[in-house]
Amino acid sequence: MRLPCPICGERDRREFYYKGDALALDRPAGDADGGVWDDYLHNRDNLAGVVRELWHHAGGCGAWIVVTRDTVTHEVHGAERVGKAKA
């Protein structure tokens, strides 16, 4: 698999570290309800289809990116840097 790093271009997935669903970008406020934190920390939909997930270009420029890809067809639709993305 290759991921399109917005800074480096298309790179082999061995250069990337995987974190998980992009909803990790929506960090609740520190005093948010326990259920909100539970959802943020632990609850994930295991989607078959288009997902947005977080990857770190650890073996490259160091950018954290949101990759949109399809878990059924394995198509990679695109990627953007996390600073510009919102879950």
Place this chain on the structure above:
Amino acid sequence: MRVAGKGHTDAAETVHFTFDGQSYAGRKGETLAAALLANGVKLVGRSFKYHRPRGIVTAGSEEPNALVTVGTGGGQDPNVRATTLEIYDGLEVRSQNAWPSLKYDMMSVNDLAAPFLSAGFYYKTFMWPKAFWESLYEPVIRKAAGLGALSGDINDDIYEKAFAHCDLLIIGAGPAGLMAALTAGRAGVDVILADEDSQMGGRLLAETFTVDGQDGADWAADAVSELAAMDNVRLMTRTTITGAYDQGTYGAIEQVGHHVARADAPDLPRECFWRIVAKRAVLCAGALERPIAFPNNDRPGIMMASAVRSYLNRWGVAPGKAVTIFANNDDAHRTAVDLIAAGVKVAGVIDVRADVQAMGDYPLYTSGAVTATKGRLALESITITHAVGTREIRTDCLAMSGGWNPTVHLTCHMNGRPTWDETLLSFVPTDGSIPGLTVAGAAAGHMSTLGALQSGAKGAAAAVADLGVTAKVDVPTAEDDPYRIEACWQVDGKGRKWLDFQNDVHVKDIKLAAQENFRSVEHMKRYTTQGMATDQGKSSNVAALAVLADATGRGIPETGTTTFRPPYVPVSIAAMGAGSQGHGFAPKRLTTSHHASTGRSAPMIEAGLWYRPSYFPAPGEKTWLESCNREVGYVRDAVGVCDVSTLGKIDIQGPDAAAFLDFVYANTFSTLRENRVRYGLMLREDGHVMDDGTTARLGADHYVMTTTTAAAGQVMTHLEWVAQALRPDLDVRFASVTEQWAQFAVAGPRSRALLNTVLDDPITGEDWPFMSCGAVSIGGIEGRLFRISFSGEHAYEIAVPSRYGASLFRLLVAQAEAMEGGAYGMEALNVLRIEKGFITHAEIHGRVTAFDIGMDRMVSRKKDCIGFAASRREGLLDGQRERLVGLRSVNGTDKITAGAHLFVEGADAVSDNDQGYITSVCWSPTLDSHIGLGFVKDGPSRLGEHVVAVDHVRGVTVTCEVCSPVFFDPDGGRVRG
């Protein structure tokens, strides 16, 4: 035997090789199979299950029978196909799966027991008792059944892996592939043309076709020359594309060095595993001829009709003196024509069809079938039925052809299913099975030479058109004969009709599977092992499917196929793992003091990728413990020096550096004064401890963080995540400087005295109190000094740019030795920290919270931080949780072990009674006792209680006292002194 005037090899280029110790002559460049047939060797192996004598069946990588072992020792290669192995001078080959010899194989007794070894035999016979399986059945079966074996020695051969990129990958260099490459290459796109053979040309090398009025093999050679001259074309011979993956990625195995003697090319890798990324691909993999299942169709001398033509036309070898042919299609008749033209006797062509004409002067038996064969170690005769009777024919080679299967395998690697073609009686690829890949030539069902050339050119032109390039389609003239075939999968008669030669599966096995209701093709496959050998049933799967379809009263399309998965041919693990053996397994990170440590004979231990000294043995010391105890004494009584450069060091700068640290640490760093150091606790967002370490404030906007050695990478990734994703509002930058600074602990009552012998300006207790830091000068070099301690003693860490590390370490150790101290290693460091109750990742192992390690009060309530919200969860603040304590062997002398679990005295040592566990242990020379750290339910409330530590793994039981984790100097007077 050799046929004068035939073949593309040179009689003058003779090489010598051995097979089972016997020496033979062959020709350079030819395959072992060709050389053996030229020497009249027909028996080359024994079958997997019944140990039946077997010979060469094919002339390609699909070969099911002729598997041999090459070489000896670590480099021994088992299961090498004789049909692809190129011979060279000195090649040593052995047959497999026979004992004591090929001709007298004791295990062929299995063949007599065949009625008891039918499909599902293993499942039915070896059900129980379980103990019998391990002690009796499995060892016996493993010895009796099997193919080649590895030597068990370390393989020192070189293997490689590599990556390549191109616009167009063309898989296979027969007429379709060569034409595709010419079309795309002339259009100027980047082309990779890969073919598994040593020579490009495919069937053009093995047939007597003409292309553009030219001999087919000559046309192929000219095409290869033209392609080789193009800068935009890369030709890869001996390279099999093994798998098709996402995003136009293809796996390939290149046989780089198997065709030369190791001694002639010691630096040449044996194989190279490629990952090829192609914008588009054209599959021109051709087709594989399939056998017919007639009684005893497995005798040496019975082979594929196309293979007979390959040996004759390409290698100049006749596999027999009186050849018969059994077929259901026109194509096979050309075998007779070619043999007769070469002067080889054709004893008859048996065609299952009623309405068929001979293509030459040979006896033709229409409506025919081979119903029996004779010959123990080689074919001697066949019995046939035909339109007007039955007869026996003397023959030493029977060429069979049940038609051709397009090589659809790669198109199925991404869940694609092939489509059944009623005219071809074969599966053909389904369009769009692999994004970006089209299929041409025989692989797509175009069975004539012209069809292959045309579809290759069109396929390539369409592929490059996708990339915005126009290619000219210019196809030479060639034969365009129709492909006429009539279904024939099996022939009735007495004896086993073999389908899968490699796994010894015959027609009755498939019928038995159907009868026992293993009617799904996937179930049948697993029940009978059809197609599960190293050839993956390349030549047998479709016929087996036809038999299953017949037995279950369904058509072939309804029956479906099994799944084709990568790799298309066996790929050695050595190639996939190339470069990762031994020291290649992981990089080595060495500190600047490494050579000083090894120079003192310190055993080095791994800490992540780092290597650190375990201890520094002194003359007369017999055990590591003696050394360790002495080194602990240095630090407690004088001064010790230890390289701590492996700790992660992260330089953090920016106007918001303080705010950033407040967010990533549970405690507060914005309140830290300049030139001061603070211990920091870092949590994960789920409220558990991620890491700990000290962070120093070097200036208003400048901090340097230290992490543990183990978590340095994880922390850096985490900081990047927080800065980029969660707090892009903060103006902060950071970089890892772990490699840039060499840092040494100088610890013990005489540490300041030692430092004052090396610092340009002496330090005092007033200017450098505990937890202070700042710049210092050492011999004119700018360095950093931190008054911090991981031993509980008055101690410092001194850092210099890495290039000065080696010399500073030597200097510090020399000065320490002059003060009755010296270097200390990891063992002593561990003892010193356990005596003080300092934690490492043995304690903060991922499941503990700040509360568990007694640091909950450090978690600031005044600010948000990573992990704060989750750390407030009720269950993580429950006093009954397993919490950090010290543990002391009650009598002092009983050794306690890390990993032991803790139980109330008198309670059964079972998990229901578990009170906690031990994480770190040591012999404390300071306290003269075995001590440890661990976690006990509500531990801090149970100090003084006795618990029993039970180590089920090592069989150790010790009574321990629960105590404070700080065993030594609990009020910390020494560290401040």
